[in-house]
Structure formats: C-alpha cells, structure tokens
Amino acid sequence: MASPPDVAIIGGGIIGLTSAYFLAKAGASVAVYDRGDLGREASWAGAGIIPPGNPDRAATPIDKLRGIGSVRFPELSAELRDLTGIDNGYRKCGGIEFLAPEDAGVPDVWRAEAIAFERLTRADAKKREPIGDVEGEPYLLPGCAQVRNPWHLRALVAACEIAGVRFQPNTGAEGWYFDAGRVSGLRLTNGARVTANRYLLAAGAWSESLLRPLDHTPHVHPVRGQIALLRGHSSSRVLMLGKRYIVPRGDGLTLIGSTEEPEAGFEKRTTIEGVNELLTFARSTVPVLSDAALETSWAGLRPGSPDGLPFIGKVPGWDDVFVAAGHFRAGVQLSIGTALAITELLAGNPTCVNLQAFALDRAPQVNAKSAFRS
Ligand SMILES: Cc1cc2nc3c(=O)[nH]c(=O)nc-3n(C[C@H](O)[C@H](O)[C@H](O)COP(=O)(O)OP(=O)(O)OC[C@H]3O[C@@H](n4cnc5c(N)ncnc54)[C@H](O)[C@@H]3O)c2cc1C
Incomplete structure (x- = not known):
C-alpha cells in the first residue's frame, strides 16, 4: 500500500x-x-x-x-x-478594455501599478480592431494575455x-x-x-x-457562466466590456463570454437565452462575426464567494x-x-x-x- x-x-x-x-x-x-x-x-x-x-x-x-x-x-x-x-497556448495578445462611467477610477489604479495602457479615441480603436459602435471608453492594454x-x-x-x-x-x-x-x-x-x-x-x-x-x-456557491465558440474573422486582441468579453484564439476560433447566473445553482448547461445573449453581444461588438460559424457552446460553474x-x-x-x-x-x-x-x-x-x-x-x-x- x-x-x-x-x-x-x-x-x-x-x-x-x-x-x-x-x-x-x-x-x-x-x-x-x-x-x-x-x-x-x-x-x-x-x-x-x-x-x-x-x-x-x-x-x-x-x-x-x-x-x-x-x-x-x-x-x-x-x-x-x-x-x-x-x-499551453500562453501569449501576450494585448487587449482593449472599454470602461463605463462608473469605472472612471480604474485607470488611476493601473497607473499606480505601473501597468502599461493607452487611452484610445473611438476612431483609434476602430482602426486597430474591427469593432462596431461599442459603448465605453477604450483603453489599450498591451500586457493583456491569454492561455488555452x-x-x-x-x-x-x-x-x-x-x-x-x-x-x-x-x-x-x-x-x-x-x-x-x-x-x-x-x-x-x-x-x-x-x-x-x-x-x-x-x-x-x-x-x-x-x-x-x-x-x-x-x-x-456556483455561479454559472456560458461561453460560445465561433469560427471566423475576429479581432486580434481580447476585447473586454464589463462582464462580457471576446477572446480571439489566433487560429480562427473566437471565444465569446460570458453570462453570470448564480440562480442556475449547480445546473451546468447552456441555454438558448444565454447563448443568444452572447451572440448578440458578439455581433454588435465585432460586426464581422455575423458571418462566423457557431462551433459549440458550454457552461462552467465558477466558485463564487x-x-x-x-x-x-x-x-x-x-x-x-x-x-x-x-x-x-x-x-x-x-x-x-x-x-x-x-x-x-x-x-x-x-x-x-x-x-x-x-x-x-x-x-x-x-x-x-x-x-x-x-
Ligand atoms: C465561463 C467562465 C469563464 C471564465 N473566465 C476566466 C478568465 O478568463 N480568467 C480567469 O482567471 N478565470 C476565469 N474563470 C474563472 C476560473 O475558471 C475559476 O475561478 C477557476 O477555474 C476555479 O478553479 P478551481 O480549481 O477552484 O475550480 P474547478 O476548476 O471547478 O475545480 C474544482 C475541482 O474539484 C472537484 N471536486 C468537487 N467536489 C469534489 C469532492 N467532493 N471531492 C473531490 N473532488 C471534488 C471537481 O470535480 C473539480 O475538478 C472563468 C470561469 C468560467 C466558468
């Protein structure tokens, strides 16, 4: 033994x-x-x-x-x-965070941490990424990374x-x-x-x-999050808008996340409403994603506190x-x-x-x- x-x-x-x-x-x-x-x-x-x-x-x-x-x-x-x-697919792909008015203090936190960032105009953001009329103030974060x-x-x-x-x-x-x-x-x-x-x-x-x-x-406690995986042309950076985001994997796949559903308890499944919400978000944020194929979707249970x-x-x-x-x-x-x-x-x-x-x-x-x- x-x-x-x-x-x-x-x-x-x-x-x-x-x-x-x-x-x-x-x-x-x-x-x-x-x-x-x-x-x-x-x-x-x-x-x-x-x-x-x-x-x-x-x-x-x-x-x-x-x-x-x-x-x-x-x-x-x-x-x-x-x-x-x-x-493990780790790469520093960069990101753009779109801050809402209530997040006005966040750039001060980044500055205090000496995190590299650049405030973009909307026109700048559109030049860099194929985004639609996205709400919020865009900030470029070159140090944003992702892992598979x-x-x-x-x-x-x-x-x-x-x-x-x-x-x-x-x-x-x-x-x-x-x-x-x-x-x-x-x-x-x-x-x-x-x-x-x-x-x-x-x-x-x-x-x-x-x-x-x-x-x-x-x-x-569990907090369900759903994700939709698309295949098609997308942004090159991670785009973050509040609790929603678009994560281009760099190989034609793009991940759209995520819902936040504490009421779902331990029920780990996707729903039409959840996936639909994610697809609507994807389409309005990166309009070229309207042509993308929906590869699959899944859900996970975040450990909330x-x-x-x-x-x-x-x-x-x-x-x-x-x-x-x-x-x-x-x-x-x-x-x-x-x-x-x-x-x-x-x-x-x-x-x-x-x-x-x-x-x-x-x-x-x-x-x-x-x-x-x-
Ligand atoms: C849709 C979604 C998107 C997310 N995006 C991000 C992100 O972009 N960046 C980020 O940092 N985080 C993200 N998170 C959060 C992150 O995934 C979680 O915080 C993290 O995975 C929690 O890890 P864990 O090991 O605590 O839990 P888990 O990965 O859930 O692992 C817990 C393990 O415990 C096992 N287990 C349960 N009960 C028992 C038992 N009684 N005995 C033995 N084993 C047991 C389970 O089977 C499981 O394997 C996301 C989460 C979701 C759902």
Missing part, C-alpha cells in the same frame, strides 16, 4: 493542480483526489484571460495575487513546455506526474474523520480512508459541503486543514499566486501576500474590487 501523502488535495482543478505542482517541487509528497476527471470543471470552461498586473506595486492583496499571475505565467508556461512538451485552459491543465497534470504527484480521479471526498478534535482522515466515495499530514480543500464551487462539517459556512474574493489559508479551528477556493471569475490569473502562497504557508514561511484578506472567517469585504473583472 502507498504511504500516506504529506498533502492530500481535494479537487483537481487549476487551483488544486497548480498547488500540487508547486508543493511537489518543494519536496512534499502529494496526492490529488477528484470526484470526476481532472481539470474538467470551471478551470476547463474558463476563457483564460490573464490581465496585466504588477505585484510590486499592487495596492490590494487581490491585485497582488493577480500581479503574481501576470508576471509569472510566461515563466511557468515555458517551464511546463520544457518539462512536458505541452504548449484545456492545454494548460493537460500540461499541469503531466508536470505533476513527472514531479511525483499521485492522482486519484473519479474518487470524491465525501467527509472527514475526526479524532480528539482533529481531522484524522478523509472519507472517499469508494469507501477508502485517506490519512495525510495536511489536507488542502480546493474543490471549487463544491467546497462548501466539506467546510460545513468543519463549522464554516462561508457561502462558496460573498465578496468575490477567494478563501486562501488555514481553516480556523483545525490544525493541518487548509482551503483554496472561491476564486470566482479569476481562478486562472490567481492560480499561481494562490499555489505559491499555499506552498509557503505549508512550509511555515512568510507568504507572498497577506492572507488575512482571504481568511475563511473574514467579514465579507464591502466594495471589494479588483482592477479587472474578467
């Missing part, structure tokens, strides 16, 4: 997998349990937008985490490619395997074992008991049911139990910072970001805002 892992990770999405890879590289023996296939939930469904950021000048912990992602994605992508031969989520996840799984991470897909965690006021094991859906030195809960939108027995109800910020750190009241969940709209861009902080925390080292802002027992932060919404 295999020896107990140092760290048992519940959930093989981008948060669990990136953490597993970083922990294994730091010398820990790691096992990942997923109730389904690895990397097939929100992390697979996402658009892969990685906005620019600067960890050294970020004003808030969330912008710092995003900045770590922005700065370290190129090096992690190269490392994964060298190690596994899998290209399914490719990145495949690369992470392969890198984890090389680093010695043990995977148990199709094996969910359904509860904890307790002994003298401590968590002493994990009860799996196949009836097995897992004992580890530490446990990391990274089960995305499904995390709440495993937090409840630990006396925490932070309200991690009451203030939109993730929960990262120790589970209060329980030794050796940690959480990294609730990354809502930003789990891809926050994945590297999260994994780094978890690895530092488990090693007993100072963390790259102050985790107080992400504590499980925090009061929801009123007006918690990040410099980017996608």
Whole structure:
C-alpha cells in the first residue's frame, strides 16, 4: 500500500493542480483526489484571460495575487513546455478594455501599478480592431494575455506526474474523520480512508459541503457562466466590456463570454437565452462575426464567494486543514499566486501576500474590487 501523502488535495482543478505542482517541487509528497476527471470543471470552461498586473506595486492583496499571475505565467508556461512538451497556448495578445462611467477610477489604479495602457479615441480603436459602435471608453492594454485552459491543465497534470504527484480521479471526498478534535482522515466515495499530514480543500464551487462539517459556512456557491465558440474573422486582441468579453484564439476560433447566473445553482448547461445573449453581444461588438460559424457552446460553474474574493489559508479551528477556493471569475490569473502562497504557508514561511484578506472567517469585504473583472 502507498504511504500516506504529506498533502492530500481535494479537487483537481487549476487551483488544486497548480498547488500540487508547486508543493511537489518543494519536496512534499502529494496526492490529488477528484470526484470526476481532472481539470474538467470551471478551470476547463474558463476563457483564460490573464490581465496585466504588477505585484510590486499592487495596492490590494487581490491585485497582488493577480500581479503574481501576470508576471509569472510566461515563466511557468515555458517551464511546463520544457518539462512536458505541452504548449499551453500562453501569449501576450494585448487587449482593449472599454470602461463605463462608473469605472472612471480604474485607470488611476493601473497607473499606480505601473501597468502599461493607452487611452484610445473611438476612431483609434476602430482602426486597430474591427469593432462596431461599442459603448465605453477604450483603453489599450498591451500586457493583456491569454492561455488555452484545456492545454494548460493537460500540461499541469503531466508536470505533476513527472514531479511525483499521485492522482486519484473519479474518487470524491465525501467527509472527514475526526479524532480528539482533529481531522484524522478523509472519507472517499469508494469507501477508502485517506490519512495525510495536511489536507488542502480546493474543490471549487463544491467546497462548501466539506467546510460545513468543519463549522464554516462561508457561502462558496456556483455561479454559472456560458461561453460560445465561433469560427471566423475576429479581432486580434481580447476585447473586454464589463462582464462580457471576446477572446480571439489566433487560429480562427473566437471565444465569446460570458453570462453570470448564480440562480442556475449547480445546473451546468447552456441555454438558448444565454447563448443568444452572447451572440448578440458578439455581433454588435465585432460586426464581422455575423458571418462566423457557431462551433459549440458550454457552461462552467465558477466558485463564487460573498465578496468575490477567494478563501486562501488555514481553516480556523483545525490544525493541518487548509482551503483554496472561491476564486470566482479569476481562478486562472490567481492560480499561481494562490499555489505559491499555499506552498509557503505549508512550509511555515512568510507568504507572498497577506492572507488575512482571504481568511475563511473574514467579514465579507464591502466594495471589494479588483482592477479587472474578467
Ligand atoms: C465561463 C467562465 C469563464 C471564465 N473566465 C476566466 C478568465 O478568463 N480568467 C480567469 O482567471 N478565470 C476565469 N474563470 C474563472 C476560473 O475558471 C475559476 O475561478 C477557476 O477555474 C476555479 O478553479 P478551481 O480549481 O477552484 O475550480 P474547478 O476548476 O471547478 O475545480 C474544482 C475541482 O474539484 C472537484 N471536486 C468537487 N467536489 C469534489 C469532492 N467532493 N471531492 C473531490 N473532488 C471534488 C471537481 O470535480 C473539480 O475538478 C472563468 C470561469 C468560467 C466558468
């Protein structure tokens, strides 16, 4: 029988997998349990937008985490490619963000972070991209990047395997074992008991049911997002308008996202209304997309939290139990910072970001805002 892992990770999405890879590289023996296939939930469904950021000048912990992602994605992508031969499709394609009047303060945040941007006139924007009469003030963001989520996840799984991470897909965690006021094991859906030195809960939108027995109800909940994939002529940069965006993949495919539907609960499916809304948005934003073919559509369940910020750190009241969940709209861009902080925390080292802002027992932060919404 295999020896107990140092760290048992519940959930093989981008948060669990990136953490597993970083922990294994730091010398820990790691096992990942997923109730389904690895990397097939929100992390697979996402658009892969990685906005620019600067960890050294970020004003808030969330912008710092995003900045770590922005700065370290190129090096992690190269490392994964060298190690596994899998290209995750990371590229700095640039973006144009169209800001609404209520976002008037956002460029000041970018300036404070020394993020490169350029205010465009509408005519400038139209010269650069085939856009229609789009509302909002256009700002060019040359540092905006994207990654192909399914490719990145495949690369992470392969890198984890090389680093010695043990995977148990199709094996969910359904509860904890307790002994003298401590968590002493994990009860799996196949009836097995897992004992580890530490446990990391990274089960995305499904995390709440495993937090409840630990006396925490932070309200991690699913927020459905639908995406339509088109094939045809499009923009060359990512276009961001509030919660909607257009992500050209550079190979003729263009991703249109996304709806935000907390009322859908755990029902992961597309709807005529949702896809129709996305197609209308695509057509009005980039009129040439009217000729595009609709290749497919899909939905994913973002792990929402009451203030939109993730929960990262120790589970209060329980030794050796940690959480990294609730990354809502930003789990891809926050994945590297999260994994780094978890690895530092488990090693007993100072963390790259102050985790107080992400504590499980925090009061929801009123007006918690990040410099980017996608
Ligand atoms: C449409 C859409 C667009 C998005 N676009 C972007 C974007 O452009 N940029 C960005 O940064 N973010 C984006 N996001 C958000 C991002 O995808 C999520 O924040 C991120 O994927 C969350 O990762 P996760 O690992 O926490 O969750 P998930 O990927 O959902 O992984 C959780 C894993 O836990 C497993 N699990 C659940 N319960 C159990 C259990 N009991 N036992 C074992 N395993 C369990 C699941 O099977 C799953 O594999 C988008 C999300 C969606 C849906």
